[in-house]
Amino acid sequence: MRLLQRYQNWLHVVGWAVFIGLPFLMFPGYVWSRSVLLSFGVTKVIEDVLLIVFFYVNLWFLTPTFLQQRNLRRFVLGLLLAFGVVLAIDLLVLNLFPPNFPQPPSGAGMGQGRHHWPGPPPANYILGIRVDVGRLTSTVVSFGFVGLLGSLIAFSQHHDRVREAQQQMTLEKVSAELAMLKLQVSPHFLFNTLNNIRWLARQKSDQTEEAIVTLSQLLRYMIYRAQHDKVPLRQELDHLADYVALQQMRLKPNQSVTFTHEGDIDSYDIEPLLFIPFVENAFKYGLHSQQASQIDIRLSVVGDTLTFFAENPMFEQPRPDDVPMDSGIGILNVEKRLALHYPNRHTLQINPEADRFRVILTLQLHHDEVALHRH
Missing domain, CATH: 3.30.565.10 (Histidine kinase-like ATPase, C-terminal domain)
Structure with missing residues (x-):
């Protein structure tokens, strides 16, 4: 546990690097082009940054506040508000940078080759806003995963703080009890000793x-x-x-x-x-x-x-x-x-x-x- 706390900053950096970079490593070779990186890459990075921001908002504010106040309604409303903000910005970015995937070359279709790329995702419009169902599903899953991870870490940190506080209270209680015991010894000891000196004085x-x-x-x-x-x-x-x-x-x-x-x-x-x-x-x-x-x-x-x-x-x-x-x-x-x-x-x-x-x-x-x- 102490080792994890010591290197937790590096763990965060490595974890987010894997989280952002892993989807790019799964791309088939023909997808790597400037237009794809400009469309999909920019939108993916912006979405990941939003999820990272939400992760730390949840880790440092939403879940700790819930653990302190035990207000489930406020916690759920905070999560819904955060999800709404992430979804709104994600849709805005999707419309500003629509995906531009190339068609797969011949022989790279379903069941052929090592990779399969379905081609450009279908475009759906709701109230004039471009909506990508697959991307929306990915955003919901990613949001849930990041939120759950942040809450679990916050719960773990809260548990450690409570345990440390209890241990500190126990130590303080023991120290106070020991101090009181020593104070009890001193009057008892002095009382007996003064009786002895009084006996000597009476004997002159x-x-x-x-x-x-x-x-x-x-x-x-x-x-x-x-x-x-x-x-x-x-x-x-x-x-x-x-x-x-x-x-x-x-x-x-x-x-x-x-x-x-x-x-x-x-x-x-x-x-x-x-x-x-x-x-x-x-x-x-x-x-x-x-x-x-x-x-x-x-x-x-x-x-x-x-x-x-x-x-x-x-x-x-x-x-x-x-x-x-x-x-x-x-x-x-x-x-x-x-x-x-x-x-x-x-x-x-x-x-x-x-x-x-x-x-x-x-x-x-x-x-x-x-x-x-x-x-």
Whole structure:
């Protein structure tokens, strides 16, 4: 389809050249004379030019107007008006340049020789106007063929435009939805982090100032980097490391967290803020004030496959009335964004067990996601 669009001008030129020249190639040799070319040739070329003009009027105006307004009556009237103009000019030219065909030589009659030429067409007059029945039939057939061809092309172009518009609307809808999902992540993330800093402030911890500095780094990343469609995987992991460091400030001796990564993390870009909701939930539900708590977060890149793993202990589940309204909103957003950005290229396993909660996210990274921000 793109190849046809690229060379459509040449296709039009070649098509019309064949349309105009083909009848001349069918002439028998004895017809080629100056008088025939002057009579038949001029009238034929003028008729073809009229049909070409009608073709583009139909292609660019009549059929597109019908497709937009769905007014069949106006479309039919336009076709009849165009046919009347073509027929009137054709009759005028026929009377100004009457055909002057020579008689076939002996031996070139019906059934003899390769070609048959009937001789001069019979002249019919209606109201003093010369009418050639054969030529009139040819004009009607040619007009119908050209009109049908122009309408089919116009229908095809209209269908392509509608499809492109629908695809553009879909892309814009997806972009708007992704932007909204990111906006939903940011308040949820900020709310949880501010709660942590408030907890440090109540404890009058010396780490409060450091926590505020770390929070500023997290916000800077969210504002200036995470608004891009893709970010370097290294920067995303640095963002996770800052968040883990912020959470570690309030851990008790019986609570611990491990955060490791391996593989070629400097060679790929990734959709931002995909992992942070799982890490948030691990800290939110995986820590207990009295019982030992171990949170394990790992990420690896092997070839084009990225695997993210998060595991935390599960303690007594809160009652439904105690669950905050925003609980789980981050994970729901991640699931939607994965479906939009990595369709058929991801698997997400969320496995709640009796005493453990495990998340395994696998992404198939494409070569076009190789990072352009290498340091």
